Amino acid sequence: MTKSTEAWYEYPTNLVDMFEDSVKKFSDRPLVGMKNSQGEYEYKTYGQVAERVDNLRGGLAKLGVEKGDAVGLIINNSEAWTVIAFATLGRGARLVPMYEKELEHVWRYIVEDSGIKILFVVNKEVYNKVKGWVKEIKTLEKVFIIYGDGDNSMAAVEAMGKKKPVASVKPHYSEIASLIYTSGTTGDPKGVLLSHGNFTTNVQAARKMFPHVDENVVTLSILPWAHSFGQTAEVYLGIYLGGSTGIMGSVETIVDDLGKVRPTLLIAVPRIFNKVYAGIHNMMRETGGLKEKLFNAAKKEAEKKRKTGKASLKLKILDKVVFGKIRARFGGRLNEAITGSAAMNPEIAQFFIDIGIPTYDCYGLTETTPAMTINCPAAHRLGSVGRAIDKVTVKIDKGFVGEDSEDGEIVCFGPNVMQGYHNKPEKTAEVTVNDPELGKGFRTGDRGRLDKDGFLFITGRFKEEYKLENGKYVHPASIEEDIKLNHYVLNAMLYGDGKPYNVCLAVPDFEALKPVAEEMGLGGKTPAELIKEPKICDFISAEVTKHLRKTYGGYEIPKKFIFLPEDFSMENGMLTQTMKLKRVNVFKKYLDQLEALYQ
Numbered sequence: 272m273t274k275s276t277e278a279w280y281e282y283p284t285n286l287v288d289m290f291e292d293s294v295k296k297f298s299d300r301p302l303v304g305m306k307n308s309q310g311e312y313e314y315k316t317y318g319q320v321a322e323r324v325d326n327l328r329g330g331l332a333k334l335g336v337e338k339g340d341a342v343g344l345i346i347n348n349s350e351a352w353t354v355i356a357f358a359t360l361g362r363g364a365r366l367v368p369m370y371e372k373e374l375e376h377v378w379r380y381i382v383e384d385s386g387i388k389i390l391f392v393v394n395k396e397v398y399n400k401v402k403g404w405v406k407e408i409k410t411l412e413k414v415f416i417i418y419g420d421g422d423n424s425m426a427a428v429e430a431m432g433k434k435k436p437v438a439s440v441k442p443h444y445s446e447i448a449s450l451i452y453t454s455g456t457t458g459d460p461k462g463v464l465l466s467h468g469n470f471t472t473n474v475q476a477a478r479k480m481f482p483h484v485d486e487n488v489v490t491l492s493i494l495p496w497a498h499s500f501g502q503t504a505e506v507y508l509g510i511y512l513g514g515s516t517g518i519m520g521s522v523e524t525i526v527d528d529l530g531k532v533r534p535t536l537l538i539a540v541p542r543i544f545n546k547v548y549a550g551i552h553n554m555m556r557e558t559g560g561l562k563e564k565l566f567n568a569a570k571k572e573a574e575k576k577r578k579t580g581k582a583s584l585k586l587k588i589l590d591k592v593v594f595g596k597i598r599a600r601f602g603g604r605l606n607e608a609i610t611g612s613a614a615m616n617p618e619i620a621q622f623f624i625d626i627g628i629p630t631y632d633c634y635g636l637t638e639t640t641p642a643m644t645i646n647c648p649a650a651h652r653l654g655s656v657g658r659a660i661d662k663v664t665v666k667i668d669k670g671f672v673g674e675d676s677e678d679g680e681i682v683c684f685g686p687n688v689m690q691g692y693h694n695k696p697e698k699t700a701e702v703t704v705n706d707p708e709l710g711k712g713f714r715t716g717d718r719g720r721l722d723k724d725g726f727l728f729i730t731g732r733f734k735e736e737y738k739l740e741n742g743k744y745v746h747p748a749s750i751e752e753d754i755k756l757n758h759y760v761l762n763a764m765l766y767g768d769g770k771p772y773n774v775c776l777a778v779p780d781f782e783a784l785k786p787v788a789e790e791m792g793l794g795g796k797t798p799a800e801l802i803k804e805p806k807i808c809d810f811i812s813a814e815v816t817k818h819l820r821k822t823y824g825g826y827e828i829p830k831k832f833i834f835l836p837e838d839f840s841m842e843n844g845m846l847t848q849t850m851k852l853k854r855v856n857v858f859k860k861y862l863d864q865l866e867a868l869y870q
Contacts, residue, residue: 276710279662279686281475284444285467289474289511290357291439294321297486297513303350304517304532312517312531315350323350327358327425328439329432334389334413338363338440341410341450343387344417345369345378345397348496348518351417351425353506355391360467361439366449367462368497370848372841375400377460379408384694385450385462386410391425394418444468450693451499451637462693465499469640472686474508476660477609480647484536486513491534491602493519493543495848499641500611504538526600533602541615542755544608544630548619549758551597553783569593573625594626601628609633609645613752614729617653632656634727638702638713640687644727655726662686664709667721671733678720678730684709718746735854737768743826745773750819750827751852757818758783759811762839764857765829766865774868775829776861778838779811802834831868833861 283289294317301314336342342359344367346352352368359366367385369378371393378401382390388410392398398416405411417425442448448467452460478484490509494501509516517532519525525543537543555563572586573594582590598605608623608630615632623630629648634656635641643665646657659665663685669676682704688711691699704712718731731746738744747765754763754777761780767773781798784807788794791806801807812832819828839845844856858865 276686279472280444280468284471285442285446286360286448286470286507287357287439287441287467289471289507290324290360291321293317293510293513300486300513301515302510303353304515305350306518306520310520310527314515314517317513320350320353323354323429324357324361325436326429326432327354328361329434329436330428330430331358331362331364331389331432332437333431333435334428336362336364336389338442338446340364340389341367341385341387343367343369343382343385343390344392345371345373345401346391346393346417347371348492348501348505350518351391352496355417355425356506360442360448363440363442363446365447368449368451368502370495370497371397373848379404380459381452381462382411383408384459385452388412390414391417398423442467444471445690447690449502451497451502453637461695461698463499463637464690464693465637465640466690468686469689470503470507472662473503473640473642473660474511476662476687477504477508477642477645478511479661480645480649483648484512484514487535488512488514489532489535490514490516490538491519491525491528491532492516493525493537493539498848499637500635501538503640503642504609529600529602531602533604535604535606537601537605537608539608539610540612541610541619541630541632542613544610544615544623545619545756547597547600548622549756549783553758557786565589565593570622570625577621577625590627597626598628607631607648611635611641613748614654614656616753616756619756620653634729635683635687636713636715636717638689638715639683639685640689642687643681643683643685643715650726652722652724652726655722655728657727658725659685659727660687665721665727666706666709666712667719668704668714678718678728680733681715681717681719681727681729682712683715684712688713739767739773739826740769740771741826745827750823753819753822754815757815759787759814764839764852764854766858767829770869773827773829774831774833774865775815776833776835776857776865777811777815778835779807784811798836802836808832808834833864833868 298318299316302317302320304312304314307313342364344355356366367387369381395416402414415423415425415428444467446467447464448470449465450462452462492505496502496506519528555566569589572583572589576582576586605628610630611633615630620630631646633642633645635643642660643663644657644659650658666682667679668682669679672679702714704714706712716734718733719727719729721727732748735748736744736746750765751763754760759780760777762778764776765773793804816828845853847853
């Protein structure tokens with residue numbers, strides 16, 4: 272007997288009710304903050320944002336947007352993003368968010384594939400690139416400029432709605448709320464159909480795992496809202512709680528933004544904490560003296576506390592002198608962080624627990640809206656990505672690896688599972704599994720194991736793993752993540768399918784290498800010059816190898832390296848918008864060099 276679908280849902284079952292409930296309860300509380308021309312944050316309240324939502328919803332009605340239509344937006348996280356989202360949802364329409372930093376042909380593919388009717392774009396520059404599509408794409412009727420004026424502006428649509436307001440539509444939990452396009456590491460991006468119920472159950476489950484987080488929560492928005500992690504955890508969860516969000520200016524201003532917003536909770540990726548960890552330890556090594564002694568003493572006292580459960584007087588003093596300065600980097604009142612996209616290194620996670628900023632790893636995919644498992648204060652196991660969230664079941668399918676294996680493919684069942692891939696029934700069928708008791712499930716393609724207490728550990732990815740010439744399997748993603756934890760390396764990619772051993776493309780952290788280069792008499796050289804210096808190459812190779820030996824077998828550790836002067840990025844086509852490697856593109860560019868390492 273399949274589990275009753277109705278049993279999964281509790282009020283609010285749609286994002287419109289969720290938003291309007293929070294507006295009633297928190298009308299005068301700050302919702303979203305943006306930087307003004309002086310670089311200071313100005314916040315709009317729930318009530319002020321709701322007024323704009325009402326006006327834009329009326330304008331969309333005037334433009335003929337009805338239930339099931341698609342409304343697109345090309346803009347980064349902002350107040351306008353929130354307004355467009357809830358005005359669209361309040362018409363029963365589908366929200367289709369896109370990244371500002373995206374290739375034109377990808378925008379066009381998404382607009383055509385999703386059948387967008389009305390498109391909002393950030394500015395005139397983007398408008399000039401896409402305005403001609405109205406004549407070329409059958410479904411697209413109008414394009415409006417968000418930060419503009421005149422008849423083709425978002426302000427004009429809001430003005431139309433103000434004259435003729437309309438009540439919001441309350442969608443059924445099964446109706447599509449958002450169409451989120453995956454980054455497309457291989458081939459065209461896939462449009463993931465996510466319902467109102469997918470989102471609301473995910474938000475409610477997260478709330479249950481963090482019951483101490485309430486309307487006083489403040490976040491700094493770091494993750495893109497065009498991606499499911501940022502959209503669910505920052506936008507919908509934040510609004511459900513009644514919290515406020517300051518929008519990060521850019522990666523370059525994040526330190527300043529943390530100081531101004533002073534978040535109590537961060538929704539982030541491990542890389543942020545990895546960078547801080549590496550930076551602090553690197554600085555201590557370079558500074559030496561009393562600062563390094565105090566730092567090491569504080570770490571030692573924190574270790575004692577873990578064993579005894581009691582904080583010594585010495586730790587209390589050192590906490591203020593040493594750890595307090597690190598907490599100040601995050602604004603001084605950060606209580607915790609929820610991290611996703613890759614598992615946090617246990618050593619680094621323990622460090623942040625010791626200084627008073629625990630990071631809770633979670634796991635999921637766009638297709639699971641996104642959370643499947645989360646660590647939380649009541650159930651936290653380092654190295655894992657937590658237990659299954661409320662109403663979700665995680666199973667390990669050992670069909671590919673044999674029943675005697677410890678791990679297998681991670682399969683998810685629950686109300687968070689997507690409705691399918693838009694216009695791709697074959698792709699949907701490939702990842703769908705049906706269980707007589709649990710109903711429809713999603714095959715993640717990820718490899719993992721469950722411990723006796725139900726904590727999930729990620730062990731690799733079936734689509735990325737490969738076999739060496741000796742028949743041994745390699746899971747490159749986990750090794751690459753560990754290589755990047757070395758503070759002399761920014762990025763890395765492993766290669767070795769069918770080869771006698773692994774080799775590695777690595778991007779050095781040239782800032783961290785400066786003092787090393789100076790000691791070697793190579794100060795002042797450019798990145799392109801440094802990677803040609805055998806002494807530097809041997810140094811980084813030895814550092815990486817020494818680091819990996821702690822965790823990996825000899826066959827997994829790369830034997831040779833190619834060092835690159837330029838990092839992988841979205842601009843050079845090597846990374847997706849969610850910072851995942853586009854392996855196909857990297858292989859295309861560097862295949863000859865990689866193959867030459869085996870000659």
